[in-house]
Amino acid sequence: xxxxxxxxxxxxxxxxxxxxxxxxxxxxxxxxxxxxxxxxxxxxxxxxxxxxxxxxxxxxxxxxxxxxxxxxxxxxxxxxxxxxxxxxxxxxxxxxxxxxxxxxxxxxxxxxxxxxxxxxxxxxxxxxxxxxxxxxxxxxxxxxxxxxxxxxxxxxxxxxxxxxxxxxxxxxxxxxxxxxxxxxxxxxxxxxxxxxxxxxxxxxxxxxxxxxxxxxxxxxxxxxxxxxxxxxxxxxxxxxxxxxxxxxxxxxxxxxxxxxxxxxxxxxxxxxxxxxxxxxxxxxxxxxxxxxxxxxxxxxxxxxxxxxxxxxxxxxxxxxxxxxxxxx
Numbered sequence: 001x002x003x004x005x006x007x008x009x010x011x012x013x014x015x016x017x018x019x020x021x022x023x024x025x026x027x028x029x030x031x032x033x034x035x036x037x038x039x040x041x042x043x044x045x046x047x048x049x050x051x052x053x054x055x056x057x058x059x060x061x062x063x064x065x066x067x068x069x070x071x072x073x074x075x076x077x078x079x080x081x082x083x084x085x086x087x088x089x090x091x092x093x094x095x096x097x098x099x100x101x102x103x104x105x106x107x108x109x110x111x112x113x114x115x116x117x118x119x120x121x122x123x124x125x126x127x128x129x130x131x132x133x134x135x136x137x138x139x140x141x142x143x144x145x146x147x148x149x150x151x152x153x154x155x156x157x158x159x160x161x162x163x164x165x166x167x168x169x170x171x172x173x174x175x176x177x178x179x180x181x182x183x184x185x186x187x188x189x190x191x192x193x194x195x196x197x198x199x200x201x202x203x204x205x206x207x208x209x210x211x212x213x214x215x216x217x218x219x220x221x222x223x224x225x226x227x228x229x230x231x232x233x234x235x236x237x238x239x240x241x242x243x244x245x246x247x248x249x250x251x252x253x254x255x256x257x258x259x260x261x262x263x264x265x266x267x268x269x270x271x272x273x274x275x276x277x278x279x280x281x282x283x284x285x286x287x288x289x290x291x292x293x294x295x296x297x298x299x300x301x302x303x304x305x306x307x308x309x310x311x312x313x314x315x316x317x318x319x320x321x322x323x324x325x326x327x328x
Contacts, residue, residue: 036272036281039247041091043212043283047243048315049087049112050214051289054153054178055239056083056321057116057133059308061231061297063170063224064161065129065327068122075122075129077304079325082115085310086317109317114153114180118325127161131176151182157218169225176218185209199263201255206278212245226299234294241289246282253278289314302326 059081066075086109116133123129137151157176164170187207216239224233253276264272272281295308306323 036267038091038094039281040283041094043245043281044285045088045091045315046112046212046245047214047283047285048287048289049085049312049317050180050212050243050245051216051239051241052291052310052312052315052317052319053085053112053114054155054180054214054216054241055218055237055291055293055310056085056114056319057081057135057153057155058118058120058131058157058176059293059295059306059310059321059323060120060131060325060327061224061233061295061304061306062226062327063172063222063233063235064127064159064164065120066122066164067125067127069124071122073328075328076120077325077327078119079304079323079327080115080117081306081308081321081323082113083308083319083321084111084113085312085319086110087112088315088317114151114321116153116155118323120327127164128158130156130158132156148186149182149184153178153180155179155218157220159222169223171223172221174218174220174222176220178216178218179214180216181211181213183209183211185211199256199259201253201257201260203249203251203253206249206251209248209250210246211248212243214241214243216241216243220293229299230296231299231304232294232296235292237291237293239289239291240287242284242286244282244284246280248278248280248282250278252276287314302328 060077065077068074068076089108089110114135116135118131118133120129120131133153133155135151135153137149139148139150155176155178157174159172159174162171162173185208187205218237218239220235220237222233222235224231253274257274257276260274264274272279290313291310293308293310295306297307298305304325304327306321306325308321308323310319312318
């Protein structure tokens with residue numbers, strides 16, 4: 001069944017994000033309406049979490065790194081970071097339960113990982129700096145399972161120093177833009193029959209994909225102070241994001257498409273789209289979110305090791321990252 005292939009995808013997602021199963025038991029599959037409600041709830045929850053995830057990277061401890069020109073030496077840095085943010089488990093647990101899986105009760109969060117390569121350049125004459133980040137994972141197979149995962153995170157920011165004195169903390173205001181797109185999916189091994197209301201359609205070796213993306217405009221303020229070999233810092237951020245999440249099934253569908261469309265309409269499932277080339281359901285969201293972030297860096301000559309924590313006030317999710325860079 002098509003449901004079995006989606007079930008495998010969810011198993012891989014939950015495994016990759018660090019959840020350990022306490023066991024599973026097979027249950028009857030829900031009807032289309034119940035399943036769609038679970039997908040919609042899942043999508044609504046993950047789109048709330050995407051802006052925080054896209055803010056990972058470029059969280060350097062120094063609120064301002066200094067000018068590129070004029071400066072001796074010129075100020076710039078290059079490095080990378082890896083981290084995660086969380087998503088609430090209950091909606092995932094409900095959806096996984098539809099596919100017969102029992103998740104541990106002592107877990108409240110799932111982890112969405114992110115990584116970036118980063119660079120930051122000091123400003124020209126004025127006290128500002130510019131940062132760039134990119135994380136990319138092409139569509140690759142997972143351990144010969146027939147499943148694949150892809151990931152892209154790109155972004156940048158510009159920060160202007162309001163205060164840059166040797167004996168005082170550094171304070172900066174910044175604005176940036178982030179784009180995050182990711183997904184996981186795979187091809188079913190054979191044609192699948194999808195039954196509904198006494199009728200059926202056939203999906204020929206469908207490609208099943210779960211996917212999510214967000215574009216966000218980010219505003220932030222940061223304060224930091226270098227103290228010998230460490231630089232503690234704290235900041236606040238506001239993000240306006242355009243996000244979407246859902247699934248798609250790409251395949252050649254044979255059967256009475258008009259009949260299944262009528263069935264979907266009768267259930268008021270308007271978020272499901274279906275035609276001869278497949279079916280999909282995408283939930284979109286536009287909203288502001290607010291976060292705080294902070295941490296410290298260990299400074300070893302020109303090598304900086306950053307530790308950062310993040311917290312989102314909108315959905316009470318959190319995150320953490322570690323970064324290593326060369327900085328002058």
